[in-house]
Amino acid sequence: MESIILIGHGSPKKDANNLETMGRLLHSMIHPDCSKGCVRVAYLQFAKPELPDTIKESVRNGAKKIIIHPYFLISGMHVTKDIPEMIKKAKKMYPDVEFVYTEPLGIHEKLVQVIAERIKTAGALMPAEIEKKSFEIISEEIDLSDIPQEQVPIIKRVIHTTADFEFKKTLIFHPDAITTGINAIRAGKNILTDVEMVKTGINKKLLKKWGGEVICKIQNSKFKIQNSKNKTKAEMGIESALKENNNIGIIAIGNAPTALLKVIEILNNSSLVPRHSSLVIGVPVGFVKALESKALLSTQNFPFITNLSRKGGSPIAAAIVNALLKIAEGGDI
Numbered sequence: 002m003e004s005i006i007l008i009g010h011g012s013p014k015k016d017a018n019n020l021e022t023m024g025r026l027l028h029s030m031i032h033p034d035c036s037k038g039c040v041r042v043a044y045l046q047f048a049k050p051e052l053p054d055t056i057k058e059s060v061r062n063g064a065k066k067i068i069i070h071p072y073f074l075i076s077g078m079h080v081t082k083d084i085p086e087m088i089k090k091a092k093k094m095y096p097d098v099e100f101v102y103t104e105p106l107g108i109h110e111k112l113v114q115v116i117a118e119r120i121k122t123a124g125a126l127m128p129a130e131i132e133k134k135s136f137e138i139i140s141e142e143i144d145l146s147d148i149p150q151e152q153v154p155i156i157k158r159v160i161h162t163t164a165d166f167e168f169k170k171t172l173i174f175h176p177d178a179i180t181t182g183i184n185a186i187r188a189g190k191n192i193l194t195d196v197e198m199v200k201t202g203i204n205k206k207l208l209k210k211w212g213g214e215v216i217c218k219i220q221n222s223k224f225k226i227q228n229s230k231n232k233t234k235a236e237m238g239i240e241s242a243l244k245e246n247n248n249i250g251i252i253a254i255g256n257a258p259t260a261l262l263k264v265i266e267i268l269n270n271s272s273l274v275p276r277h278s279s280l281v282i283g284v285p286v287g288f289v290k291a292l293e294s295k296a297l298l299s300t301q302n303f304p305f306i307t308n309l310s311r312k313g314g315s316p317i318a319a320a321i322v323n324a325l326l327k328i329a330e331g332g333d334i
Contacts, residue, residue: 186211
């Protein structure tokens with residue numbers, strides 16, 4: 002098994018220690034089907050975990066090769082001395098493990114492009130202003146007067162995310178969907194997602210105001226589901242989270258049709274989740290079982306939001322949740 006460790010400097014400012022987000026994105030890009038947390042993070046100082054602890058955890062989980070990437074721009078003392086010394090000690094402690102140390106970010110054409118983009122956009126519209134302008138354009142280009150008023154903010158948010166006006170026609174809402182979702186948020190209930198990309202896209206700072214958190218079990222290697230041989234990682238993660246009774250109020254499926262089918266099965270055949278006080282957002286994307294799973298969801302008598310087309314995806318699931326969070330806070334979008 003191969004493990005990748007991103008190591009950053011760390012900061013006394015807690016909210017600056019967000020390397021985990023980069024780790025999740027890297028994991029979903031290079032190891033989307035791995036459930037063993039093969040991309041981990043570490044910090045040199047001011048934050049946990051430290052590199053020796055992350056190496057120990059990787060070895061404990063069966064890593065035979067550990068690739069360590071310094072998340073630094075230049076080859077300063079930390080990159081050329083401090084981290085190599087830690088790796089040298091680790092090699093002595095774990096002689097059967099192969100260690101690979103990569104170059105830092107350094108000088109790269111793509112980084113130059115990012116800098117040029119930052120310079121070019123300096124002084125331009127701020128993100129909030131861009132978003133406001135985008136919603137104004139949406140209102141100008143599509144007539145939503147025939148849509149129930151409570152659905153409009155959600156449809157706008159999805160169109161804003163996708164630039165696809167077709168979602169006005171394909172999004173379907175159970176009559177109790179929006180009320181159920183808002184009540185769940187305000188009650189401090191948690192949100193369960195099928196994949197990390199949905200979790201990453203949700204406004205967790207806004208959710209935290211109400212006491213809730215976002216849960217995703219796809220990378221949890223500890224769950225054991227009976228007869229799991231023919232089940233996808235997302236499906237097993239959903240089943241595991243629901244069986245653990247994680248105070249789930251919203252289930253957001255943006256990627257895996259199998260996970261959505263499992264949610265429908267559980268809500269209809271067990272008491273793990275109160276079916277009439279929980280909202281299911283089911284918008285998986287693809288050609289195999291995606292449309293079929295959403296069509297099945299649209300026939301259920303518990304609260305749901307879905308779309309009847311092959312289109313969908315993690316950004317749409319996150320957009321729907323974020324729209325509900327905004328509404329719960331008292332805003333339009």
